[in-house]
Amino acid sequence: MILPALEAYDVSIPVVVVGAGAAGLCAALAAKEAGAEVLVLERDPVPRGSTALSAGLVPAAGTRWQRAAGIEDSPDRFAADIMAKAGGEPDPAEVETVTRAAGPALEWLADAHGLDFSVITDFRYPGHSANRMHGLPSRSGEELVDRLREAAERAGIDILCDAQAVALHAAPDGRVTGLTLRRPDGTEDMLGCGALVLACNGYGGNKDLVRQHVPALSDALYFGHPGNQGDAILWGAALSAATRHLSGHQGHGSVAHPAGILITWATITEGGVQVNLEGRRFSDEGHGYSEQAAKVLEQPEGIAWTVFDARIAGIARQFEDFRQAEAAGAILAADSIPALAAATRLPEAALRETLGQVEHLKATGGTDAFGRSFAGVPPISPPYRAVRVTGALFHTQGGLAVDSGARVTRSDGRAFPNLFAAGGAACGVSGPHASGYLSGNGLLTAVALGRLAGGGAAALATPP
Numbered sequence: 001m002i003l004p005a006l007e008a009y010d011v012s013i014p015v016v017v018v019g020a021g022a023a024g025l026c027a028a029l030a031a032k033e034a035g036a037e038v039l040v041l042e043r044d045p046v047p048r049g050s051t052a053l054s055a056g057l058v059p060a061a062g063t064r065w066q067r068a069a070g071i072e073d074s075p076d077r078f079a080a081d082i083m084a085k086a087g088g089e090p091d092p093a094e095v096e097t098v099t100r101a102a103g104p105a106l107e108w109l110a111d112a113h114g115l116d117f118s119v120i121t122d123f124r125y126p127g128h129s130a131n132r133m134h135g136l137p138s139r140s141g142e143e144l145v146d147r148l149r150e151a152a153e154r155a156g157i158d159i160l161c162d163a164q165a166v167a168l169h170a171a172p173d174g175r176v177t178g179l180t181l182r183r184p185d186g187t188e189d190m191l192g193c194g195a196l197v198l199a200c201n202g203y204g205g206n207k208d209l210v211r212q213h214v215p216a217l218s219d220a221l222y223f224g225h226p227g228n229q230g231d232a233i234l235w236g237a238a239l240s241a242a243t244r245h246l247s248g249h250q251g252h253g254s255v256a257h258p259a260g261i262l263i264t265w266a267t268i269t270e271g272g273v274q275v276n277l278e279g280r281r282f283s284d285e286g287h288g289y290s291e292q293a294a295k296v297l298e299q300p301e302g303i304a305w306t307v308f309d310a311r312i313a314g315i316a317r318q319f320e321d322f323r324q325a326e327a328a329g330a331i332l333a334a335d336s337i338p339a340l341a342a343a344t345r346l347p348e349a350a351l352r353e354t355l356g357q358v359e360h361l362k363a364t365g366g367t368d369a370f371g372r373s374f375a376g377v378p379p380i381s382p383p384y385r386a387v388r389v390t391g392a393l394f395h396t397q398g399g400l401a402v403d404s405g406a407r408v409t410r411s412d413g414r415a416f417p418n419l420f421a422a423g424g425a426a427c428g429v430s431g432p433h434a435s436g437y438l439s440g441n442g443l444l445t446a447v448a449l450g451r452l453a454g455g456g457a458a459a460l461a462t463p464p
């Protein structure tokens with residue numbers, strides 16, 4: 001809801017950030033570093049967001065971790081990969097902005113705030129032409145958000161939890177002068193601001209908006225943070241801000257079911273395949289996990305089995321999620337195809353035929369009927385592993401259009417006077433389709449635009 005600007009507010013803060021996920025916390029750290037007083041508002045009792053649910057992997061090109069590992073990469077190459085995955089649909093200026101900003105942002109988080117990133121070298125997600133995923137030691141988003149929150153606390157940034165922004169107050173020229181926040185007991189406060197950063201992610205938790213913009217996943221499991229209700233795009237639309245690619249999203253075709261645990265796509269890229277309940281493959285899994293969500297949901301009962309082996313499980317085990325899935329008993333083990341068929345209750349003959357075809361294609365470097373090339377894909381062999389999975393919606397990628405300083409713009413490209421957006425609140429770089437999502441596009445715009453938004457908001461709110 002947008003309300004008229006008030007004459008006076010209960011209290012005024014130079015920079016206010018809505019949302020304490022990766023985007024909001026990076027924005028707050030950058031604003032504070034630039035000399036502004038900052039307040040972060042978070043609707044939950046503790047900052048978690050979708051960031052905590054993620055694998056916490058942030059793509060960046062030309063980093064010192066890549067150089068140390070001998071990986072050749074550059075922002076231009078990264079930008080080309082993003083554009084190729086999304087069929088040239090993303091805004092090239094935004095792609096350039098975030099691919100250039102991501103590496104320096106990660107090095108800043110390491111140097112100024114002690115986040116010990118490293119680059120993943122033992123597998124690569126589809127569409128990336130270089131190893132450029134960076135993560136903290138546990139490879140979990142929970143660690144990422146916790147470390148960012150600790151850094152914010154050390155920097156003296158106030159994070160007000162249990163504080164939901166429910167309305168913005170704006171002047172006729174679009175300047176946001178403050179907001180109304182609501183506490184769990186229903187009391188409301190009016191807070192003034194010099195600049196506002198929207199870091200409250202997209203609309204994945206809002207069933208009506210999902211039905212409207214991503215109908216293929218309207219009945220799918222939503223695996224992101226339920227508090228992400230689309231407030232940024234609803235406020236933006238009411239202010240006549242430009243929104244873009246609202247149908248863009250990250251799906252995932254490998255969420256253990258019913259355990260509800262993310263199974264890393266390394267299970268596929270390292271040589272695994274997905275079969276349906278008939279023991280048959282149904283797609284080119286090599287395109288990526290995002291578009292695979294809808295394909296899995298089209299199968300009988302909306303279920304697939306991801307079949308891989310013990311070697312791949314060893315790689316996947318670097319992820320906290322995978323370790324949890326193993327502990328929960330979701331990863332089945334079998335020494336032979338008959339044992340695998342018995343454990344999964346898949347028809348043995350079909351499973352044997354499917355795996356035989358796949359291994360033959362790997363041995364001959366062939367391409368299957370779905371278009372997946374198996375050239376150079378490692379074989380799988382007993383002991384096998386298998387996990388029962390379904391497709392899910394992870395987060396939405398469309399959002400508010402922003403300029404190269406993360407300022408929210410109108411449809412004619414003019415920026416609002418003091419309004420910024422980052423992370424899932426801003427339009428991402430995946431275009432309008434699930435297939436446009438290149439792994440890491442989510443945290444990419446959270447970290448890169450978050451830092452830019454915070455610095456820009458501080459410069460506006462605290463002029464020299």
Ligand SMILES: Cc1cc2nc3c(=O)[nH]c(=O)nc-3n(C[C@H](O)[C@H](O)[C@H](O)COP(=O)(O)OP(=O)(O)OC[C@H]3O[C@@H](n4cnc5c(N)ncnc54)[C@H](O)[C@@H]3O)c2cc1C
Nearest residue numbers: 019021022023043049050051054055165423424440442443
């Ligand atoms: C299971 C899963 C795995 C993923 N893995 C990866 C990965 O490895 N790499 C990657 O790049 N991306 C990944 N993503 C996507 C990534 O998590 C998101 O793109 C990213 O976390 C977005 O960050 P954010 O700060 O914009 O949003 P969030 O982390 O969701 O933070 C938004 C915060 O805003 C708060 N909020 C919302 N509305 C209000 C309001 N009105 N007032 C106050 N607070 C509000 C919410 O409570 C929330 O804490 C994954 C997502 C999921 C669900």
